[in-house]
Amino acid sequence: MSEIKVPAMGESITEGTVSRWLVKEGDAVNQGDVLLELETDKVNIEISAEESGVLEKILRQEGDTVEIGEAIGIIAVGAGAASAPASPAASDPAPEPKKQAPAPQAVAPAPAAPEVSEAGVKAASPAARKLARERGIELDQVQSKDPIGRVYQEDVKNHGSQPAAPATPAAQAPSKPSAPSAPAPSAATYAKPVERQRMTRRRATIAKRLVEAQQTAAMLTTFNEVDMTAIMDVRKRRKDKFKEKHDIGLGFMSFFTKAVVGALKKFPMINAEIDGEDIILKKYYDIGIAVSAKEGLVVPVVRDADRLSFAEIERSIADLASKARTNTLALSDLQGGTFTITNGGTFGSLLSTPILNTPQVGILGMHNIQLRPVAIDAERMENRPMMYIALSYDHRIIDGADAVRFLVTIKELLEDPESLLIEG
Structure with missing residues (x-):
């Protein structure tokens, strides 16, 4: 495997924005092929493949903020994606059927525990940590969509819009009704037509x-x-x-x-x-x-x-x-x-x-x-x-x-x- 990383772009530039991917997952790429365009505050640059193979995974999507050295994609070097698990050989004898016992009641597998650093804080990408600091959000409060609990920038962006988890009946206690918080302005908030545009980098x-x-x-x-x-x-x-x-x-x-x-x-x-x-x-x-x-x-x-x-x-x-x-x-x-x-x-x-x-x-x-x-x-x-x-x-x-x-x-x-x- 070969990671596609954000290259150093000058001492005054520490991060950029993924402008657009020119290839998609599963595409074969050759060494030197342009994979994506990165927008910085000064110039736009192209990132090329360092090795030939197949683009196996895109880690950072268009519009994401990325930092120098951060992995934004993975290339499966050589032949490409790994082959599917081999099926049992035809010559292998089929296992002798056994008398089946009544199936036990199905139990849902326990969810994977969120990845935690040595300091006891959820693991997160550099861009997610930066955005969380800017918005005053504790990473421990952010719900991650990652299977192992790693927090990404998109998780931090969605944090404010996620509904709070309902409290259990035992934990609920009568309290004075609090004033509803003002919703973030959106296109639906305005009486007349508006268009919301994201700032360019x-x-x-x-x-x-x-x-x-x-x-x-x-x-x-x-x-x-x-x-x-x-x-x-x-x-x-x-x-x-x-x-x-x-x-x-x-x-x-x-x-x-x-x-x-x-x-x-x-x-x-x-x-x-x-x-x-x-x-x-x-x-x-x-x-x-x-x-x-x-x-x-x-x-x-x-x-x-x-x-x-x-x-x-x-x-x-x-x-x-x-x-x-x-x-x-x-x-x-x-x-x-x-x-x-x-x-x-x-x-x-x-x-x-x-x-x-x-x-x-x-x-x-x-x-x-x-x-x-x-x-x-x-x-x-x-x-x-x-x-x-x-x-x-x-x-x-x-x-x-x-x-x-x-x-x-x-x-x-x-x-x-x-x-x-x-x-x-």
Whole structure:
């Protein structure tokens, strides 16, 4: 027998969700065949057969949460499933019939005792223990469907919906009627039609990390606005030659990435992270670019952005965005960013307060460009293409004054694009 186990997928990933099995019990598989897809909070991976044989047992079903190293299936190696017990040989003499005594009254076999660990607690899968801890459920109270009493995640999920075992007449005692507990909300609870959907692994992880960011960081946001006239003029004059030379469009993201790098060099604390009571100052500039994908927001990283040209930055962003939308990002594309840029302006956002991408301590929010009247001097007004920008930062290590000056630096670099060649 060969166990199908969840492989290690990177130090930041400890569990995943079985997305779908591509084979079913009884199917013959060859070494290297893809057996199932596993969804993690960052990427989806395929798990292949390490040996040839027959898929004898699927231990974890689609939708189950599984941990690294956990067995999720069994392959009968070689010829496949074990053959049926051999029948008596034809040459063996038939046993001589005996006079049958009256059959005794049938007695039901005693149920197998639940499997118990040395500590006296029911044995359970790691995923079941984790879910029980989260829901405050004692494993000893969970009814298991397993023949030997091992508790699985599905047993814990069903625990709240299982009716309590009826008490024996001797144990029953009169008591005051208690108020009925409120049932868990369900589709039938609502007067109008609803549809209940399970969160994808990525969506659940996004929700968890955003809440953690707000609970652990002293997060503040400061705002400014940028006159985009100079950048739009450069793009208008240069975009055709840029496209012809580099085979990539000249967008806004390369300007903002260069401006962020220039500002981070001036305010290195915003390129740091907190580790316990230590501050880790990073001497490199791996800039995360938030990309909206079908299953939720992901933040692939442009490596060593300070060493890249405008064309290289644009090409890197385009490649990463394409991977994100086709779900082909690798873990290496998502790990180790030092600062993040998110562009809500592509969806029409005028102003927002972005949430930190922990453990980073700063994130820049870009927004929609709007033509607005701007006072040029005491006597002149002009309509200018203006963009609000926002910096959310961790006030534990970044002072408000530095955060404001950081954002002002970005504004100044963007309004003077030639300075990006020097500072960025």
